[in-house]
Amino acid sequence: xxxMRPATADSQSVQDFLKxxxxxxxxxxxxxTNALAEMLSISAPxxxxxxxxxxxxxxxxxxxxxxxxxxxxxxxxxxxxxRRHRLIELYLVTDLGYALHEVHDEAEQLEHAVSDRFxxxxxxxxxxxxxxPHGDVIPAIDGTFHYRELCxxxxxxxGIKAKVACLTSNDPDILRHLMDKGFTLGSQIxxxxxxxxxxxxxxxxxxxxxVVGCTAATYISVEQDKGACK
Amino acid sequence: xxxMRPATADSQSVQDFLKxxxxxxxxxxxxxTNALAEMLSISAPxxxxxxxxxxxxxxxxxxxxxxxxxxxxxxxxxxxxxRRHRLIELYLVTDLGYALHEVHDEAEQLEHAVSDRFxxxxxxxxxxxxxxPHGDVIPAIDGTFHYRELCxxxxxxxGIKAKVACLTSNDPDILRHLMDKGFTLGSQIxxxxxxxxxxxxxxxxxxxxxVVGCTAATYISVEQDKGACK
DNA sequence: GTAGTAGTTTAGGCTATTCTAAAAATAATG
DNA sequence: CATTATTTTTAGAATAGCCTAAACTACTAC
Numbered sequence: 025x026x027x028m029r030p031a032t033a034d035s036q037s038v039q040d041f042l043k044x045x046x047x048x049x050x051x052x053x054x055x056x057t058n059a060l061a062e063m064l065s066i067s068a069p070x071x072x073x074x075x076x077x078x079x080x081x082x083x084x085x086x087x088x089x090x091x092x093x094x095x096x097x098x099x100x101x102x103x104x105x106x107r108r109h110r111l112i113e114l115y116l117v118t119d120l121g122y123a124l125h126e127v128h129d130e131a132e133q134l135e136h137a138v139s140d141r142f143x144x145x146x147x148x149x150x151x152x153x154x155x156x157p158h159g160d161v162i163p164a165i166d167g168t169f170h171y172r173e174l175c176x177x178x179x180x181x182x183g184i185k186a187k188v189a190c191l192t193s194n195d196p197d198i199l200r201h202l203m204d205k206g207f208t209l210g211s212q213i214x215x216x217x218x219x220x221x222x223x224x225x226x227x228x229x230x231x232x233x234x235v236v237g238c239t240a241a242t243y244i245s246v247e248q249d250k251g252a253c254k
Numbered sequence: 255x256x257x258m259r260p261a262t263a264d265s266q267s268v269q270d271f272l273k274x275x276x277x278x279x280x281x282x283x284x285x286x287t288n289a290l291a292e293m294l295s296i297s298a299p300x301x302x303x304x305x306x307x308x309x310x311x312x313x314x315x316x317x318x319x320x321x322x323x324x325x326x327x328x329x330x331x332x333x334x335x336x337r338r339h340r341l342i343e344l345y346l347v348t349d350l351g352y353a354l355h356e357v358h359d360e361a362e363q364l365e366h367a368v369s370d371r372f373x374x375x376x377x378x379x380x381x382x383x384x385x386x387p388h389g390d391v392i393p394a395i396d397g398t399f400h401y402r403e404l405c406x407x408x409x410x411x412x413g414i415k416a417k418v419a420c421l422t423s424n425d426p427d428i429l430r431h432l433m434d435k436g437f438t439l440g441s442q443i444x445x446x447x448x449x450x451x452x453x454x455x456x457x458x459x460x461x462x463x464x465v466v467g468c469t470a471a472t473y474i475s476v477e478q479d480k481g482a483c484k
Numbered sequence: 485g486t487a488g489t490a491g492t493t494t495a496g497g498c499t500a501t502t503c504t505a506a507a508a509a510t511a512a513t514g
Numbered sequence: 515c516a517t518t519a520t521t522t523t524t525a526g527a528a529t530a531g532c533c534t535a536a537a538c539t540a541c542t543a544c
Contacts, residue, residue: 057522070502072523120375130369137367139360145350300532302493
């Protein structure tokens with residue numbers, strides 16, 4: 025603790041940290057050390073250390089024992105990284121024939137290696153898209169982020185028609201399972217029956233019947249065809 | 255010097271080192287510490303250190319005070335890295351609209367971040383090409399490397415017709431200069447006059463007259479339209 | 485064949501990122 | 515509100531990759 029240098033904003037670890045904070049911030053006011061350690065697969069002390077250095081760099085606001093929050097600069101940086109990541113994911117699918125479950129890990133590496141020039145070329149080639157292949161929103165270059173009103177499949181009422189809008193997981197196994205079941209962005213969905221006690225859902229995907237465990241269903245968000253969600 | 259761990263073959267520095275040794279080996283039996291330091295823009299002691307660690311990893315054969323040579327494994331690895339680099343360069347040009355002078359630095363970063371899956375997709379998409387946008391040979395997946403018989407422009411006799419085969423530089427400024435002069439892979443070339451005392455060359459590029467300094471000409475290799483070189 | 489120079493190596497250090505083990509603070513519970 | 519359990523932080527250490535300054539080899543020229 026003698027002296028401590030501020031984090032260099034462009035390092036891989038710092039960028040990963042920013043992304044993790046941003047993601048967790050969606051669900052909690054301040055992001056705890058342990059939550060970050062878990063998400064980043066590093067030890068809690070490493071998180072504390074990084075938090076210190078990133079506070080010196082004014083990327084996060086950190087209070088001892090009370091977790092972390094992004095500063096304005098931090099949030100801007102985080103969105104920049106997320107934009108890169110999602111553009112790359114989309115590119116891998118549309119131009120290089122990647123399957124959905126393959127893109128995350130590849131993009132995770134690429135996002136740190138690639139120049140702004142490269143990202144601009146992708147955006148151009150993809151005609152400035154707004155959604156990545158999971159259905160997540162791609163932040164704009166100016167930091168704009170267009171939130172969508174989505175509904176978790178687990179909360180979709182029986183008999184209501186909706187469309188698959190988002191497959192929210194980075195785990196290849198989960199994604200492959202969902203694809204195997206027939207879930208694809210845009211497919212038409214309707215819940216036919218819901219078993220009690222966290223039992224499976226019986227649904228219609230583009231007219232074809234399927235059964236899905238409720239844990240797997242957690243990773244699916246939908247957009248109702250008409251009216252608001254719930 | 256207490257203990258020293260072998261280099262981890264997949265690190266960025268190690269891969270850069272392998273590439274540098276491979277390149278320099280074309281011109282010299284054993285590659286000296288200073289030559290590597292120069293090419294990699296690191297200090298001589300850092301080179302020595304790396305040489306030690308890479309010898310433990312059996313990637314190079316290193317003799318104190320007598321430089322380094324690639325082992326068989328080392329050469330295989332080097333070719334793998336070069337293959338990646340060149341495929342990426344070609345891809346940047348053909349699919350993402352990069353200019354020749356922009357590709358090197360980008361590829362330099364990408365080659366370390368990208369998976370084998372990615373490289374395979376590129377090769378597929380580019381229809382298994384054999385030349386990169388500089389005109390350099392892309393090593394095949396199996397490590398095969400098809401050498402070409404080329405002639406330096408500076409050694410092309412007067413009045414002999416040839417085609418531009420290779421623009422051998424990674425320096426963006428040099429490449430841009432050559433492009434500005436009208437040199438493009440495949441263009442028809444003929445030397446009209448050669449000034450003495452390392453003076454400029456007067457040449458015909460696709461029928462149009464141009465003048466090029468002899469240093470710049472160094473970076474150009476040509477393939478004679480008929481007969482052997484020299 | 486010895487002196488000087490050019491090239492190389494050793495010694496010792498620094499930074500970023502990670503770790504484990506132990507101490508301290510907060511939060512939860514009776 | 516005191517005690518326990520959980521979470522977080524401090525302390526101390528390791529590694530890869532780099533550095534500078536100083537010591538040492540090897541080659542070259544008289």
